[in-house]
Amino acid sequence: MAADPAPLTLASWRGRRILALLCAVAFLDFVDASITNVALPHIRTALGFSVQSLQWVPSAYLLTYGGLMLLGGRLADLLGRRTVLLAGTATVGLSSLAGGFAGDAGVFIAARLAQGAGAAFMLPAALSTLTTTFTGQRDRRSALGVWAAIAGLSSAVGILAGGLLTEGPGWRWVMFVNPIACVMVVPAVLALLPRDRPAARTSRFDVLGSAVMTGGMLLLVYALIKAPDQGWGAASTWGELAGAAALLTGFVFIELRTPEPILPLGIFRVPGLAAANLTGLIGFAGMLSMFYFLTLYMQNVLGYSPIAAGAAYLPLTVGVGIGAGIGSKLLARVGSRAVISAGALLSAAGLFELSRVPVGGGYAAHVLPGLLLVAFGLGPVFVGVTTAANAGVGPSRAGVAAAILNSAQQLGGALGLAVLSAAGTARIHHLVSTGVAVPDATTSGLRHALAIGAAFAAAAAVIALATNNAREDPQAADHPEPVSGHPHTAAPLDTTATKEVHS
8 A cells, every 4th residue: 555645735725625525524424414304204204104213213323323433433544544434435325325215114214324334434534534634733723623614514504405305306315415425525535535554554453342342332322312212210221321331341341451452542641632522522412402402493383394494504504614713713822622611601501592492482582592602602612622632643543533532422412312302301291291282391391401401511611621722833833743642742302292292
């Protein structure tokens, strides 16, 4: 294999094209997590889903996406980033095609599981390619800022695109757009990204550790997704969580003893890396869950159509881009700690404002203000966490670092949906049982869930103070960072009760 090429800069035409390609990959993966949300009623009718099984349309993607992310990152280090990126892209394209043509619920869920697996290989390969391509501190900061902005606004764009496609050519196109995108991504990868040398030079692979870790991650995400349905106090929920804890504990012991671990635990000696990933997990548990709850409020309470609910997020897409740009510039002056903390506090304030929406609220008066606060906070959080979680990590562990960060974010999303769904659903059930009207009970449950999300975001602001205060050193802005891996001194609300009352 050819050696890694000389570092590129964003000032070069090739460098800008590579950044655009990598951001397109991230956009594709993040959009797939939300694009099916507003199409759920149409998917249920067409494929015969039950109310209980419909949750697996979004959750199946999250299950394999979060569960296989670390494996994807390690494979990128062992096999080469371009190779794993191409394999993941092909998997997403083919599985999406199968899902678009699915004639029953089982085939569609299988396609979503495969989609998530492909994305779990694509994303860490793309992010580690970015951090090893742009090694100058100024270039890396700018590139990570653009990446974070794309990641932050993609969920909102996914909801908007889902609404447009569902009311336009039909719900199947929420799946058919992926093969078209993948057909464009593959030749671009072949043309722009050189065949890279595997950063981890070994012929051995930690098979046992991979199996135990993947099983533990899958079981943990599965337990979090199923908990709102089964109940947090159910024996099955506790059994699944205990099984996941046992597998992940066993994984740590395996990694401490194997000569070529899939997760080199020494990476956590990089100052602030663990705190950055914990910040991402807790913060995104509160912030990313907002999209589902707010969409539910607009469609089920305010009566918005899918396209109207999607269009309601347009200001958020603009706000995230502006917030990410401001956050990227502030990194050079105040460092990532202040950027993350300020962004998380803004998002917490926005979620708290949204937790006060009335049953018959208007968009401009009751939804837009909180939405904009979340948008202006979400951008800096993405920028700061991504920068802090990659600071001090060399090329040989870039794939693992990228996978840890993205696993934390996906697990945070699963945790947030599970916890907030359980709390919101419990409130809805209680109020309906006491004779409260369904719209009032639903709104109260959503307000309760969003208030908890605000508390999660506020907690992330505090945890962020322990992260690496990554910032640009003006005297070293144009010099590449060290290549060593060492530091030199980033399940939907259960509406079954509500729907049953309606029926």
